[in-house]
Amino acid sequence: MTVESTAARGTSRSGGKRTAAAKPAAKKTAAKKAPARAKGASAPEQPELVQLLTPEGERVEHPEYSIDLSAEELRGLYRDMVLTRRFDAEATSLQRQGELGLWASLLGQEAAQIGSGRALRDDDYVFPTYREHGVAWCRGVDPSNLLGMFRGVNNGGWDPNSNNFHLYTIVIGSQALHATGYAMGITKDGADSAVIAYFGDGASSQGDVAEAFTFSAVYNAPVVFFCQNNQWAISEPTEKQSRVPIYQRAAGFGFPGVRVDGNDVLAVLAVTRAALEHARSGQGPTLVEAFTYRMGAHTTSDDPTRYRTDDERAAWEAKDPILRLRTYLEKEGLADEAFFAKLEKESEELGVSVREKIRTMPDPDTMAIFENVYADGHALIDEERAQFSEYLASFADADETAGKGH
Amino acid sequence: MTVESTAARGTSRSGGKRTAAAKPAAKKTAAKKAPARAKGASAPEQPELVQLLTPEGERVEHPEYSIDLSAEELRGLYRDMVLTRRFDAEATSLQRQGELGLWASLLGQEAAQIGSGRALRDDDYVFPTYREHGVAWCRGVDPSNLLGMFRGVNNGGWDPNSNNFHLYTIVIGSQALHATGYAMGITKDGADSAVIAYFGDGASSQGDVAEAFTFSAVYNAPVVFFCQNNQWAISEPTEKQSRVPIYQRAAGFGFPGVRVDGNDVLAVLAVTRAALEHARSGQGPTLVEAFTYRMGAHTTSDDPTRYRTDDERAAWEAKDPILRLRTYLEKEGLADEAFFAKLEKESEELGVSVREKIRTMPDPDTMAIFENVYADGHALIDEERAQFSEYLASFADADETAGKGH
Amino acid sequence: MAAKSSGQLPVAKAINESLRASLEADPKVLIMGEDVGKLGGVFRVTDGLQKDFGEDRVIDTPLAESGIIGTAIGLALRGYRPVCEIQFDGFVFPAYDQIVTQLAKMHARALGKVKLPVVIRIPYGGGIGAVEHHSESPEALFAHVAGLKCVSPSNANDAYWMMRQAIESDDPVIFFEPKRRYWDKGVVDSSSIPAPLHRAQVVRTGTDITLAAYGPMVKTCLESAAAAEEEGRSVEVVDLRSMSPIDFDTIQQSVEKTGRLVVVHEAPVFYGSGAEVAARITERCFYHLEAPVLRVGGFHAPYPPARLEEEYLPGLDRVLDAVDRALAY
Amino acid sequence: MAAKSSGQLPVAKAINESLRASLEADPKVLIMGEDVGKLGGVFRVTDGLQKDFGEDRVIDTPLAESGIIGTAIGLALRGYRPVCEIQFDGFVFPAYDQIVTQLAKMHARALGKVKLPVVIRIPYGGGIGAVEHHSESPEALFAHVAGLKCVSPSNANDAYWMMRQAIESDDPVIFFEPKRRYWDKGVVDSSSIPAPLHRAQVVRTGTDITLAAYGPMVKTCLESAAAAEEEGRSVEVVDLRSMSPIDFDTIQQSVEKTGRLVVVHEAPVFYGSGAEVAARITERCFYHLEAPVLRVGGFHAPYPPARLEEEYLPGLDRVLDAVDRALAY
Numbered sequence A, B: 001m002t003v004e005s006t007a008a009r010g011t012s013r014s015g016g017k018r019t020a021a022a023k024p025a026a027k028k029t030a031a032k033k034a035p036a037r038a039k040g041a042s043a044p045e046q047p048e049l050v051q052l053l054t055p056e057g058e059r060v061e062h063p064e065y066s067i068d069l070s071a072e073e074l075r076g077l078y079r080d081m082v083l084t085r086r087f088d089a090e091a092t093s094l095q096r097q098g099e100l101g102l103w104a105s106l107l108g109q110e111a112a113q114i115g116s117g118r119a120l121r122d123d124d125y126v127f128p129t130y131r132e133h134g135v136a137w138c139r140g141v142d143p144s145n146l147l148g149m150f151r152g153v154n155n156g157g158w159d160p161n162s163n164n165f166h167l168y169t170i171v172i173g174s175q176a177l178h179a180t181g182y183a184m185g186i187t188k189d190g191a192d193s194a195v196i197a198y199f200g201d202g203a204s205s206q207g208d209v210a211e212a213f214t215f216s217a218v219y220n221a222p223v224v225f226f227c228q229n230n231q232w233a234i235s236e237p238t239e240k241q242s243r244v245p246i247y248q249r250a251a252g253f254g255f256p257g258v259r260v261d262g263n264d265v266l267a268v269l270a271v272t273r274a275a276l277e278h279a280r281s282g283q284g285p286t287l288v289e290a291f292t293y294r295m296g297a298h299t300t301s302d303d304p305t306r307y308r309t310d311d312e313r314a315a316w317e318a319k320d321p322i323l324r325l326r327t328y329l330e331k332e333g334l335a336d337e338a339f340f341a342k343l344e345k346e347s348e349e350l351g352v353s354v355r356e357k358i359r360t361m362p363d364p365d366t367m368a369i370f371e372n373v374y375a376d377g378h379a380l381i382d383e384e385r386a387q388f389s390e391y392l393a394s395f396a397d398a399d400e401t402a403g404k405g406h
Numbered sequence C, D: 001m002a003a004k005s006s007g008q009l010p011v012a013k014a015i016n017e018s019l020r021a022s023l024e025a026d027p028k029v030l031i032m033g034e035d036v037g038k039l040g041g042v043f044r045v046t047d048g049l050q051k052d053f054g055e056d057r058v059i060d061t062p063l064a065e066s067g068i069i070g071t072a073i074g075l076a077l078r079g080y081r082p083v084c085e086i087q088f089d090g091f092v093f094p095a096y097d098q099i100v101t102q103l104a105k106m107h108a109r110a111l112g113k114v115k116l117p118v119v120i121r122i123p124y125g126g127g128i129g130a131v132e133h134h135s136e137s138p139e140a141l142f143a144h145v146a147g148l149k150c151v152s153p154s155n156a157n158d159a160y161w162m163m164r165q166a167i168e169s170d171d172p173v174i175f176f177e178p179k180r181r182y183w184d185k186g187v188v189d190s191s192s193i194p195a196p197l198h199r200a201q202v203v204r205t206g207t208d209i210t211l212a213a214y215g216p217m218v219k220t221c222l223e224s225a226a227a228a229e230e231e232g233r234s235v236e237v238v239d240l241r242s243m244s245p246i247d248f249d250t251i252q253q254s255v256e257k258t259g260r261l262v263v264v265h266e267a268p269v270f271y272g273s274g275a276e277v278a279a280r281i282t283e284r285c286f287y288h289l290e291a292p293v294l295r296v297g298g299f300h301a302p303y304p305p306a307r308l309e310e311e312y313l314p315g316l317d318r319v320l321d322a323v324d325r326a327l328a329y
C-alpha cells in the first residue's frame, strides 16, 4: 500500500460505530481532582489516571469511561500506531542521512495521538504542535507534507482546510488561542463541530495557553485542550512547569480536566470522544492531560543523556502503547499472524515510499522568497522581487559574457 | 495634622500586636472550593466568603480565620479608611478642577486596601496597580507622590525602596511577575519577608498573571497575590473574565486560594496576615480574592451610567466598609464622639494639605525629557539633548535679537 | 454597499460609521476588544454597534490582548473578518507575539492557502494629556515586520474610507488611529471613489521643500506650511497614509520637484519611519537632493509625562526649524 | 577579577567563559532561561555553569518568556543581575511587552531611583539550516525602543568582553549572539583592556568605500573586502558592535575618508538598522558622500525555509554588487 492510499483513508474513524459514548467528561472528575496543595515540596497524591488497557494488556473498566470496539476497529488502531511509529522512525533516519534538517519524533506518544486523532469527526478541526505526526496520519495528511518543513523546503505549506488539520505551530502555546477562536467561530456558525488543540507539558506555562482557557470558558467554546504530558520539555521535567498535575489547571478556569493514561489508546479514545461530545453539545471546553513519555530525544538536535537516565526510559518502555495493544490482540485472538505479517509488509512499503518521496522532493524556487507574503500584494515586495531578479540575471549575463569572452 | 506627619506613621501596624495569627490559608479552603463546572451558563454556587464583620456591623466568627484587636487598633483601621477615602475624594475633586489629568478612585475598596496594607511588615514589599492609594497610605508613601503621575509631572517617580512600595503599574498584570521575581530574590537572600502583588478581576485574564502563578508555585516564592475583585474591569463585569470565582484559579497552579469579604477590614486583615505568614514560613504563594465593589467610575474619564445600574451601586452601598466598622465601634463603645470629631477635623486638614501640595507642585523642567532614560548614559541621548538645548536657545536668541531690533 | 452620506464628521465618528457600514456589508465582519460593547470603547469609536449588531458580532473580550489577537486569528481561519480594538498604543505589546509571529506569517507559512483578514485598530500618539502608555507611536515596530500592512488616516474622509478598505483587505492591517485628531471634523464623502489604501496624497502643493507625514502630524505639517508661506516659502505636504508599504513614488516625485525633504512623525526618530524614508529617497533622488533628508520626531526617550508633551512633540516650531535648516543647504 | 587566559576559543565558549567569570566576580549575577541548567542551553553556551554554581544561580525556568523577563525584573529590583537566555530569536516576542513596557522604562519611571541591570541573551540570525523562528534578526525592534541597549559581537574576543561589560552595565542590554558564528574560533585576550561596549571598531582599513556591519555580517564584509582587494579596491570595514547606541562618529570618520558607505545586515532592510545609519550618516556627511548610502540586507519577507536561506542572506556576491553600485556613482 502506498503512502498516499494509506493516508487517504483520511479521517474515517477506525475506533468507530459501536462505541458506547462515555458520559461527558464529568464534573465530578475535575471537581474532586483539584486539591489545593499548601506545600510546594511534598509529592502530590497520585491522581486518578483513566485507564482501560493496562501495560500488561489487560482490559479494565472505569466507572466513568467505557469503550466497546470491534476486532476490526482494534486492529485499525493497532495498525495506525504501528504505521505512525514506522513513519516516524523513517523520518529520524532520513534526518541522520541528511535528507531532513531536523526531526521531532513522537516515539512513545502513538497512543495519545492515535487515540485522540481517531476520536475526531471529519468536520472537527485540529491545531497541532510540531510533533503530531500521528494525528496528521489520522486526518489523512500526506506524510510528505509533514516532512517539507523539516527538510527546509517550506514552513508548513499544506492546506489546513483540506484535512481540517492546521499547520504545525512551533512557537509554544500560540495555537491554543487559534483553536479557541476557531471554536468561537463554530459556535457563531451554529455548527456542532469541535476543535482540538494539542500542546505539551512545557506549553502549559505559557500565558497564551492560560488566555485560551479564559476565552474558551467565557465564550463556552467547543474546544478540547489536549495536553500530551510526555514528562519533558526538552531538558526540563514537568516539575519545572507545575507542582500539581496539569489537568487540575482546568477547574480554576471553570471547566473539567481529566488525566488519561496516554499510552493506552483505548482510554485516550474514550476520554477524547467524551470531551468532544461535551464540546459539541454546548458544554464548552475540557482539558485532557494524556500522561505519556517522550521515548526519544526532543528532536534530532537534542542529547537526552545530558539530563535523564536510562532507568527512566526503561520504566516507560514497559508501558509501551503498541506492545500492550498487541498483547491484548494476541491474547484475545483478535488478530492473527497474517494480520501482523501484512502490517509488517505495509510498514516496509510505507518506509520505502516515504524515502522515495523525500529524495525526489524538489527544492523551492528562489523567487518563492517573495511569494505569499501578502494576499493582496505590497509595493515593496514587487520592487525587491524585480531588483533581485535583475541581480540574479546579472550573473547569467556575466556567465554568458564570460563564456563568450573565453 | 499635616499630610506628611500622617503619612509618616508609615508601616506601623495599626492592627497589630495582640492578634492571634490565623492558621495558614488553609489547604482545605482551596481544596473544597474548586469544583469543576461543566456548564458555563448556570450560576456558580455561592462560594464561601470569609467574613468577620457583617455589613450590619456584627462581629462573627470564622472557623479558620480569627482576629482579636484592641480598641485602639480598631480605631486605627477606621481612621486609615476614613482618611484614605477623604484623600481619594480630594483627588477626584482636584481632577474636576483641572489640577489632575486623571484620577482612579478607590472609593468602596478601602477595607480591601487598608486590611491588606496593615497586614504587612515593614520589610515586606508591595507591587500595586494604579489604584492602591490606601495601601500606599499604609506604607507611609507621601500622598502627593501618588498625585504626580495623575497630574502629569512624572510617571511615578517615588523611590520604591524607601517604603518598599513599588511604582504604580498601569499595564495590566505586569507587576504580578515583578512581585514573583522579587519574592524569588527574598528566598535567595534567605530572608523571611514576603511580597504582595495587587491586581484586579480584569487582570486575572492576562497571561502574565498566569505565568506569575506558575513561577511562584514552581519556585515556592513567598508572594501573596491579592486580587481586588471590584466586579468591573472598566465596563466589563467579572463574568467576562471568568465563569468561576477567581480565587479558585489558584488550586490548579498548586497553591491555596481564598475569597474574603473585601468590604470587611477585619476579615481582610486576618486573611492577608495568614497568607503572608504562610509565605514567610516557606509555604509559597496564596491567592486572596477580596470581593468588593468599585463605587465610583473606573477613572474620572469613565461614565459608568453607560454600563451599570444605580440599583447595583445601591446594593453595595449597604455593604460599605467604613460604615460597618463605625457601627461596630459605636455599638461596642469602642470609640467616642471626640474620636469621630477629631478624625473629621483631621480629614479636613488632610484635604487642605493635599490641595495645597498639588497647587504648588512644580512642573518638570523641559530637559527632564532626557534624564534617567539610561543609568549609564547613551550617546544618542547626549546628542539629542545638546541639539534640543541649542534649538531652545535659538528662540531665546531670537527673542533677544527681536528685542534689540525693535 | 454605499455608506450613508455623512457630511461633517469627527474622525472618531467617521470610523464608527465605517465600522457600521462594514458590519452591514459583510456578515463575517466582527468587532472585538475590551469595552467595545455597551461602553462603545473608551473613545466611543464603537458606540452603538453592539446595540445594533448584537453581542455576537460586537464582542467584549476578556482583558488579554494576546487572547484578542490569537482568537481573532482563529476566527479568521474560520472565515470571519475580525476588527480588533487595542485600547491604547501602549497596550498592544502583550499581543505582539501573536501579531508578529502568527498573524504576519501564517499566509506565507501556508503558502497562501489561508488568509487572515484581521484589522487591528490602535488609537495612537500623544497630545491628549494622558498618563504613561497612552501616547505612544509604535508604528515602526510593526512596519518592519513583513506580512503586516500599516496605515494611518489624517482626516475624517480617509478615516472612513481607509477603514473600509482595511477591512476589505485580505491581509492583516494595523490601523493606527490618530487619537488626538478623533475630534477634528471633516467632510466624509461617501460617494467619492477612494484612493487606493496605500497611495500617498499630496495634500498641499509647493515648490521649495516637501514635508512628509502621516496621521496626527499631517495637520501639524499643513499648519507649518501655511506659516512658512507667510515667510515666502512654498511648502509641499505629502500625506503618506501608509507606513507599510510606503508610496515612495509619490514622495520621489515631490522631491524631484522641490529638492528638499523633511519627514515628520511623533515616534522617536531613531530607527523610526523617517529613517526608512530618508534612506530610500536619498537613494532614489541622490542627484536631486540639495540638502540631506531631515527628520523631525520624538527623542530617544520614553514618552514623557503629560506636562512635558508639548515640548516633546514635534510642533510647528520644530517643523519650521527643520525647514529652515534644509533650506540653508 | 581577571578572566583565565583562554587562547583560541569558539564564540560560544568565549561567552560561556565570560558568564563563568561574571558569576565568579559577582554573587548577584544569575543565569536564567529554558534548558540553561543540566543541558547547558541548546547551544551549550551555559554548559557546566549549573554544575559549578548551583541551581540557585543557574536557573531552569518554566517555558514562558514573559515570565522569564518579568521575574528577572523583580530579581533586579531585589538587587540581582539576571542574565536571561531566550532560546532563539523568534521566541523573544512573548516577552516583548515586559521588555518594552517595563524593562526599558522602569528606570525613567522611577526618575532613576531603580536600576535594572538585566542582560537578555538572544542567539540570532540565520545560516544554520533551521526551521521557522530560529533564524531571525529582530534587533531593530529593540533598538527603536528607548531605555534598551543593543549589542552584538562578531568574534570571540568581543563576545567575551562585551558580555562582561553588558553584565556590568546598570542598564538593560539586549545581547544578540551571532549563532552561526558560535563555532568560529578566535583568540580571547583576557588581559587586554577592552574597548568601551558601544564603540565601533575599524576592523579593516581601506580608502575607496566603507562597509558597516555587526554580528554575523562582519565576517561576510571582511571576506568581501578581501575579494574586492583582488579587484584592486580598497575597502574599509567597520564593526559597529552596538546597534543602540550606534557609534556614528566612527562611521562618519570612515565615510569622510572613503566617501561611500554600504551597510550590511541580515535583518530586513525595510525599517532596519541600515536605514538609521543611512539617514544619519547622510545628514552628517552630506558633502562627503559621492554615492547614496546603500543597504544590503533581508527582503521584506518572512525568513525563508532553510533551502532558500543561502539566496536570502546577504553574502559576498550581494555585498560586492552593492560595492560596485556605490562605486559606479
Ligand SMILES: Cc1ncc(C[n+]2csc(CCOP(=O)(O)OP(=O)(O)O)c2C)c(N)n1
Pocket: A131, A170, A171, A172, A199, A200, A201, A202, A203, A204, A230, A232, A233, A234, A294, A298, D034, D063, D065, D087, D091, D094
Ligand atoms: C515560545 C517558545 N519558546 C521556546 C521554544 C523552544 N522550544 C521548542 S520545543 C520546547 C519544549 C516544549 O515542551 P513541551 O511543551 O512539553 O512539548 P514537547 O516538545 O515535549 O512535545 C521549547 C522550549 C519555542 N518553540 N517557543
Ligand SMILES: Cc1ncc(C[n+]2csc(CCOP(=O)(O)OP(=O)(O)O)c2C)c(N)n1
Pocket: B131, B170, B171, B172, B199, B200, B201, B202, B203, B204, B230, B232, B233, B234, B294, B298, C034, C063, C065, C087, C091, C094
Ligand atoms: C495591558 C492593558 N490593557 C488594557 C489596559 C486598559 N485598562 C486600564 S484599567 C482596565 C481595566 C482593569 O480592570 P481590573 O483589572 O478589574 O482593575 P480595576 O480597574 O477594576 O481596579 C483596562 C482595560 C491596560 N491598562 N493595560
Ligand SMILES: [Mg+2]
Pocket: A200, A201, A202, A228, A229, A230, A231, A232, A233, A234
Ligand atoms: Mg513535553
Ligand SMILES: [Mg+2]
Pocket: B200, B201, B202, B228, B229, B230, B231, B232, B233, B234
Ligand atoms: Mg476590577
